[in-house]
Structure formats: C-alpha cells, structure tokens
Amino acid sequence: MKTYLECIPCLVDQTIKIARQVTQDENKREILLQQVLKALSNVSYNQTPPHLGQQVHGVIRKVLGNPDPFLKLKREYNQVVKGLYPGLKQKVGSCSDKFACAIRLAIAGNIIDFGPRHHFELMKTIDQVLYKKPAIDDTPSLKEDISKASLILYLGDNAGETFFDRLLIEQMPGDKIYYAVRGAPVINDATSEDAYYAELEKVARIISNGSDAPGTILEDCSDEFKNIFDRADLVIAKGHGNYESLNEVEGKKIYFLLMVKCKIIGRDLGCQVGDFVVKREEKKTGASDQEEKSRKNQVKDMESAL
Amino acid sequence: MKTYLECIPCLVDQTIKIARQVTQDENKREILLQQVLKALSNVSYNQTPPHLGQQVHGVIRKVLGNPDPFLKLKREYNQVVKGLYPGLKQKVGSCSDKFACAIRLAIAGNIIDFGPRHHFELMKTIDQVLYKKPAIDDTPSLKEDISKASLILYLGDNAGETFFDRLLIEQMPGDKIYYAVRGAPVINDATSEDAYYAELEKVARIISNGSDAPGTILEDCSDEFKNIFDRADLVIAKGHGNYESLNEVEGKKIYFLLMVKCKIIGRDLGCQVGDFVVKREEKKTGASDQEEKSRKNQVKDMESAL
Numbered sequence: 222m223k224t225y226l227e228c229i230p231c232l233v234d235q236t237i238k239i240a241r242q243v244t245q246d247e248n249k250r251e252i253l254l255q256q257v258l259k260a261l262s263n264v265s266y267n268q269t270p271p272h273l274g275q276q277v278h279g280v281i282r283k284v285l286g287n288p289d290p291f292l293k294l295k296r297e298y299n300q301v302v303k304g305l306y307p308g309l310k311q312k313v314g315s316c317s318d319k320f321a322c323a324i325r326l327a328i329a330g331n332i333i334d335f336g337p338r339h340h341f342e343l344m345k346t347i348d349q350v351l352y353k354k355p356a357i358d359d360t361p362s363l364k365e366d367i368s369k370a371s372l373i374l375y376l377g378d379n380a381g382e383t384f385f386d387r388l389l390i391e392q393m394p395g396d397k398i399y400y401a402v403r404g405a406p407v408i409n410d411a412t413s414e415d416a417y418y419a420e421l422e423k424v425a426r427i428i429s430n431g432s433d434a435p436g437t438i439l440e441d442c443s444d445e446f447k448n449i450f451d452r453a454d455l456v457i458a459k460g461h462g463n464y465e466s467l468n469e470v471e472g473k474k475i476y477f478l479l480m481v482k483c484k485i486i487g488r489d490l491g492c493q494v495g496d497f498v499v500k501r502e503e504k505k506t507g508a509s510d511q512e513e514k515s516r517k518n519q520v521k522d523m524e525s526a527l
Numbered sequence: 528m529k530t531y532l533e534c535i536p537c538l539v540d541q542t543i544k545i546a547r548q549v550t551q552d553e554n555k556r557e558i559l560l561q562q563v564l565k566a567l568s569n570v571s572y573n574q575t576p577p578h579l580g581q582q583v584h585g586v587i588r589k590v591l592g593n594p595d596p597f598l599k600l601k602r603e604y605n606q607v608v609k610g611l612y613p614g615l616k617q618k619v620g621s622c623s624d625k626f627a628c629a630i631r632l633a634i635a636g637n638i639i640d641f642g643p644r645h646h647f648e649l650m651k652t653i654d655q656v657l658y659k660k661p662a663i664d665d666t667p668s669l670k671e672d673i674s675k676a677s678l679i680l681y682l683g684d685n686a687g688e689t690f691f692d693r694l695l696i697e698q699m700p701g702d703k704i705y706y707a708v709r710g711a712p713v714i715n716d717a718t719s720e721d722a723y724y725a726e727l728e729k730v731a732r733i734i735s736n737g738s739d740a741p742g743t744i745l746e747d748c749s750d751e752f753k754n755i756f757d758r759a760d761l762v763i764a765k766g767h768g769n770y771e772s773l774n775e776v777e778g779k780k781i782y783f784l785l786m787v788k789c790k791i792i793g794r795d796l797g798c799q800v801g802d803f804v805v806k807r808e809e810k811k812t813g814a815s816d817q818e819e820k821s822r823k824n825q826v827k828d829m830e831s832a833l
Binding site for chain 1: 532533535536539540543546547556557560561562564565567568569571572
C-alpha cells in the first residue's frame with residue numbers, strides 16, 4: 222500500500238508521543254521532532270508506510286542514542302498479557318468453536334500498539350471481539366487452508382500480542398508453523414525476545430525476518446526469511462504494518478488478521494475504524510496494465526474522498 | 528505564546544487540507560507537503576505559532592506559485608456572511624443588551640476558519656453563542672473600558688468574520704476606532720479587500736498591519752500600525768492567531784475575543800474546545816525573573832499533562 226499524505230501527520234504525532242515519553246528535556250524533544258520532519262521531507266511517498274516508519278524510527282533511535290527506546294514498555298506489555306494468558310486459554314477451551322474464538326482473540330491482541338493515533342483498552346476489546354462479527358470474515362477459508370498447508374508462516378506484530386498469537390497457533394498443527402518476528406527493535410514490535418517470552422517455541426519455530434521495518438518489507442528481509450516466505454503455502458499476517466507492506470504482494474496466499482486503527486486502512490479495506498478483519502488475499506502474478514490503471518484510479522477516488 | 532510540539536502536526540494537517548483543495552496533481556501535493564516539512568524542521572519552536580504559520584504559508588504560496596490561494600474561498604465566505612448580515616443586525620437590535628449580544632455574535636463569527644483541525648457550522652454556532660455563557664466573560668469590563676477609551680484598536684481575524692466584527696463595532700463609538708487587517712494574504716485571514724467588502728470604513732478607520740503573519744507579530748508590523756497600537760488605550764483582538772502572538776505583550780490592555788478551537792489554546796486559557804471567551808489581559812511591564820520562572824514551570828506542567 223502506498224503512503225497517503227495523511228500518514229505523515231500520524232508519523233509526526235507518533236514522534237511527539239515518543240518524545241514526551243522518553244525525555245523531559247524540551248530541547249531534545251524539539252531536536253527529535255525536527256530531525257523526523259527533515260527525514261519525512263526527503264522521502265518518497267510512493268513507498269509503503271512501513272518504509273517511512275523504518276526511516277523515522279531509525280532517526281528517533283539515533284537522536285535518542287537508544288537502540289530500543291520501547292524496551293521497558295514492551296516488557297510491561299509482555300508481563301501484563303502473560304498474566305492474562307491462562308484465563309484467555311481457558312476461555313478458548315470453553316468455546317464450542319475453539320478456532321474461531323482463538324482467531325478473534327488474536328485480533329483483539331492487535332489492539333496493543335504504540336503506533337497510530339490511538340489509545341487502547343485491552344479488556345474492553347477482548348470482550349468486544351468475542352461478540353462482534355468481523356467486518357470481513359474469511360475464518361472458514363483460513364481454517365480449511367491451514368488443514369491443507371504443509372508450511373505456514375505466521376507474521377507477528379507487537380510485543381504482548383505474541384501471547385494472543387500463541388492462543389491461535391495452539392489451535393493449529395504446530396509442526397509446520399514458523400513464527401516470524403522483526404529482526405531488530407522498532408517501536409513496540411515483537412522481536413525474538415518477546416516471542417521466547419511468550420514461549421512460542423513450544424508451538425512453532427521462531428525466526429527473525431532480519432529487518433527493522435515496522436512491517437514486512439520483503440526486499441529488506443534476510444534470505445533465510447525470504448526462503449521460508451517463498452516456500453510457505455500460507456502466510457498469516459498480523460496488524461497494520463504487515464498489511465501495508467504485503468497487501469500488494471503477488472502469487473502468495475496471505476490472510477491478514479487485524480483491527481482497523483485508522484481511516485486510511487479503513488478506506489483501503491472498505492471498513493470502519495474499530496472493525497476486526499480476517500481477510501484472504503491472493504493476488505495473481507503479473508497484474509495487467511489494465512488492473513494497475515484501475516488500481517491507480519481507485520487510489521485517486523479514495524484520496525478525493527478523504 | 529510559544530509553539531507547542533502539538534502545533535506542528537496541526538500545521539502539517541492544514542498543509543494537506545490545502546494541498547487537496549488547490550490541486551489534483553498528486554506530485555505537486557507531495558512537493559508542497561515536503562517543502563513545508565522541511566521548513567518546519569528548520570524553525571525554532573520558541574517563536575509563537577503565527578511566526579511558524581507565516582513561514583509555512585509563505586512556502587505554500589511559493590510552491591503553488593499563487594500569492595493568494597484562498598481568494599476564492601474568502602470571497603465565498605464574504606458573500607455568505609453578507610447575506611446573513613441584515614438578519615444578524617436585526618437580532619442585535621431586538622436584544623435587551625445589544626452590546627452583549629453583539630459581542631457574542633462577534634465570537635460566533637470566529638468559527639469561520641480554515642486553520643486548525645476543524646469543521647465549522649456557522650448557523651449552529653450563532654444559535655449556541657447566544658445562549659451559552661462564555662467560559663471567561665469580561666464583557667462588563669470591556670464595555671466600561673470602551674466608554675472611557677479615546678483610541679480603540681480592533682484587530683480583525685478572518686474574511687467573512689469581518690461582518691460580525693461590524694455588528695460589534697456598530698455598538699461602539701465609531702469615531703475612535705481603528706480596524707486592522709493583515710498586510711497581505713495569508714490563509715483566509717481578512718485583508719483590506721475583505722474589510723471594505725464588509726463596509727467597515729463606515730464604522731471605523733481601516734488600516735493594514737503591514738505583515739503577512741496569521742496573527743499580530745508586532746516586530747513584523749508596519750511603523751504606522753505600531754504607532755496606533757502604542758497609542759491605543761484599548762486593543763480588541765479576535766481569534767487564535769492574535770491571541771497566540773499578543774497574549775504575552777506587556778503594558779497594554781487587550782481584550783481577546785475568540786472561540787477555543789484546539790486543546791493547546793484551551794489549556795492555555797483553562798477552557799474547553801468549543802468555549803467562547805472574552806478575556807481581559809494587561810500584563811505589567813517588566814515581568815520579574817520570578818514570574819518568568821513560574822511561567823516556565825507552568826508551561827512544563829501543561830506539557831506533561833498533554
């Protein structure tokens with residue numbers, strides 16, 4: 222997905238939120254914001270939002286002189302959700318359709334985010350997701366595809382959300398699942414540390430994607446990761462960043478599991494902010510010129526409507 | 528008032544709104560946004576928001592190659608409010624306290640704005656303002672000060688709002704009033720053309736402030752304007768921009784008439800977004816170091832609370 226103009230003030234908002242969290246020094250906050258604005262004035266918006274996010278958060282880490290400014294926050298999220306996990310597991314166990322229940326909880330976990338303009342209430346979201354029908358719901362097809370697949374690649378999103386992913390993966394045949402995390406810290410996205418903290422190695426093979434983008438930018442990922450991505454019959458991708466960076470990939474069956482957190486993603490998916498989504502995508506290889514033209518027109522229409 | 532970090536995404540939002548309005552060319556929109564981001568990465572936030580607004584809108588006019596991108600919009604606002612004016616005048620005439628009624632309508636007119644994140648409904652606001660008590664209401668003191676003053680300087684804000692200002696000035700002794708407008712186009716702020724369109728010359732002497740800032744930055748104003756500002760016993764200042772640029776001026780009695788349109792101004796005034804304000808300020812000349820220190824602490828507290 223390309224970056225829309227409206228993604229820029231959202232990245233600026235994120236920077237301010239971070240600046241206020243990590244330092245009391247007003248000068249440092251201003252320098253941080255100014256450096257991010259400078260970076261955003263020099264990038265092409267024809268890239269995806271995770272491309273821009275990667276650059277912005279690189280600048281933030283550099284200015285702060287801190288390779289992982291969200292480490293404390295990630296550990297807090299991890300601890301909180303670890304405490305919730307046994308109760309959530311029991312909840313799944315008591316459902317008549319355990320798989321559907323675990324899918325919904327996995328999406329609820331996607332509310333854990335430090336990114337978009339957004340405050341979250343985890344417990345409220347958990348209750349909601351169990352009773353609210355997803356706006357797009359390809360759960361039955363996902364269930365079937367999982368049973369047929371010989372290699373499944375599950376792309377994690379945020380720290381803490383990892384426990385929710387475990388609930389879902391526990392409903393899947395673990396011997397054929399790879400669970401991928403970011404290759405280095407970016408925002409509160411899950412890295413290996415967070416995956417192991419959620420003991421995901423008990424139900425899947427944990428791999429790093431080798432990239433510090435807040436999404437899955439294939440050309441920035443390691444060869445090992447790309448090899449597994451290529452071989453996977455099925456990719457399950459959690460959250461905004463993975464959607465934004467993979468929704469135009471051709472020749473791969475991908476299920477996007479996410480909560481809609483901003484108007485831009487909402488428009489792109491034809492949903493409202495707050496909606497839950499289980500969406501199957503399998504773009505044909507080599508989209509024709511006509512398709513590309515039609516897509517560009519759609520983008521234009523969408524932008525006029527914003 | 529200094530610029531808060533949160534003013535930056537607001538200026539970025541304004542730029543996008545403008546970009547979408549003035550051109551369909553996606554490349555031009557991106558260049559516009561990038562140039563504004565670049566400008567915002569190079570300015571000091573120790574200046575007031577109108578200082579930054581002046582630079583941002585200078586960049587916008589330059590990139591668009593258009594000295595007055597809001598001309599059409601300003602003319603539309605002018606026409607709409609011209610149509611409302613006779614009815615509003617009648618409304619004032621039928622009030623038992625005509626001055627208080629005109630003050631409230633003058634504030635309602637302040638809703639006309641293209642600046643902050645904001646959509647406005649003029650008629651709804653007019654109805655509201657007549658029945659809602661201003662959150663800060665120094666109207667009685669203003670009435671008394673007007674009767675005693677020998678020279679009054681009224682600082683206009685936006686085009687169209689000029690007709691609302693006329694309603695209020697009609698309740699004041701016209702021979703001692705100067706009505707000041709911006710010296711050159713900036714956003715939809717009123718310039719001489721808009722003041723004459725509202726026939727303000729019938730009730731006041733129209734002057735230009737000689738500056739293209741969306742506020743009143745004294746050091747940027749013409750000598751003629753500064754001379755009148757110095758001589759005025761009383762300044763009536765409309766809107767956010769005039770408040771942001773003048774609220775720390777010492778040794779001058781200023782009444783700020785405005786509608787609170789953003790959280791930053793709300794916090795500064797101790798009000799809510801949507802509140803109406805008639806606020807008297809008369810800062811002593813030469814604030815002591817102690818006062819300055821206390822102000823800085825207040826700023827810090829306010830920022831932590833944001």
